Amino acid sequence: MTTPGDGPAPTTRARFGWIRAASDRVPTRWFAGIATGIFLAGTAAFGGLATAATPGPTTLEAGDEHRNDQLAVTIRRAVLVDEFPEAGVFVQDGERVLALLMDVQNTWIEPLPAYPGSSVTESVTVEGLPLEPESVARYDDATLSPALQPGVPAQIVFAWAVEASAFEDGQALTVTVNDMTLYTGSFVANGQWWTDPVAAATIPIALEDIGAGG
Structure with missing residues (x-):
């Protein structure tokens, strides 16, 4: 039985340690790309990236x-x-x-x-x-x-x-x-x-x- 302050059980610490290790191996530019993709998707949904109308004759x-x-x-x-x-x-x-x-x-x-x-x-x-x-x-x-x-x-x-x-x-x-x-x-x-x-x-x-x- 754990008591307050003892921290996560060893199994839990191992799980989170794996996630941290995996994220450390992901290039920083991937996070920038993911963030950009989310931004573009959100902007497009609200029409922020609508193509400018081509001038007529x-x-x-x-x-x-x-x-x-x-x-x-x-x-x-x-x-x-x-x-x-x-x-x-x-x-x-x-x-x-x-x-x-x-x-x-x-x-x-x-x-x-x-x-x-x-x-x-x-x-x-x-x-x-x-x-x-x-x-x-x-x-x-x-x-x-x-x-x-x-x-x-x-x-x-x-x-x-x-x-x-x-x-x-x-x-x-x-x-x-x-x-x-x-x-x-x-x-x-x-x-x-x-x-x-x-x-x-x-x-x-x-x-x-x-x-x-x-």
């Missing part, structure tokens, strides 16, 4: 410039016209041409080709139209699929053939300008290219019906 007006490491883009007009062969689009019965006129400047260090499916056309889209225009042309000399030289401003046209009844004068369109990411190839793929469009700016614009052209 900015809203611009026609005539405003959006500039990134690939292009500077200014949307000028969206027009509906009976025909526009100079832009490289030829309509059939019941069709008209919807054309988007914009100023662009290649802000990169290499020429950028502008043709349907290129990184230039991926950089600008119009809600309600196919992602890629049917044709791209310079507005000043009607060059089709022009190459945009670094630092040289150009005015170009994206053009689509559309059903004549699908659009009307004054109709609101939303143009989106995308930021692209530059990738550098290695091993199998060589060179550099722009891809992965992400919406950076939206431009509401009213469609102008100019009939036979003007």
Whole structure:
């Protein structure tokens, strides 16, 4: 029989001694990691680690410039016209041409080709139209699929053939300008290219019906 002050029985002391010995062999950083894990779990439970909301695209007006490491883009007009062969689009019965006129400047260090499916056309889209225009042309000399030289401003046209009844004068369109990411190839793929469009700016614009052209 033990009396007060005698301390734990030998068996009890042996048990606690084993626990102390085991804890002495655990690296201190393990305790820090366990404490951190408990803290993170508690914080997450209360929403303290919620991911910050990603900013959405900015809203611009026609005539405003959006500039990134690939292009500077200014949307000028969206027009509906009976025909526009100079832009490289030829309509059939019941069709008209919807054309988007914009100023662009290649802000990169290499020429950028502008043709349907290129990184230039991926950089600008119009809600309600196919992602890629049917044709791209310079507005000043009607060059089709022009190459945009670094630092040289150009005015170009994206053009689509559309059903004549699908659009009307004054109709609101939303143009989106995308930021692209530059990738550098290695091993199998060589060179550099722009891809992965992400919406950076939206431009509401009213469609102008100019009939036979003007």
